Amino acid sequence: MEFLDEYQSIDGCVINDPMTLALTFMPEICDYQDLVVDVDISTGVGLGNTFGDFYNYEKKPKNMKVAMGVRPRMFMELFLERMEKLAQKS
Numbered sequence: 001m002e003f004l005d006e007y008q009s010i011d012g013c014v015i016n017d018p019m020t021l022a023l024t025f026m027p028e029i030c031d032y033q034d035l036v037v038d039v040d041i042s043t044g045v046g047l048g049n050t051f052g053d054f055y056n057y058e059k060k061p062k063n064m065k066v067a068m069g070v071r072p073r074m075f076m077e078l079f080l081e082r083m084e085k086l087a088q089k090s
Helices: 002-008 016-025 072-089
Strands: 030-039 050-053 064-070
Touching: 016 072
Parallel strands: none
Antiparallel strands: 030 050, 030 064
């Protein structure tokens, strides 16, 4: 948490992996938008960057559903419920 606070000005912690797993069980935690998503395969600093083309500049068919918003309370309730059940088993 100190690293996130110092280098990214995030007060707290980021729990991306639990969010990803939670979406398997409860996809309604997020709002989605169909977008054209591509990966930069050019050379240079952008190599490997994944990006959503919100303007569909190259008129490609939409190929991915992208999470654009999250219901944090719904996620935290699910996360804490699962952690509590795990702790009770120990």
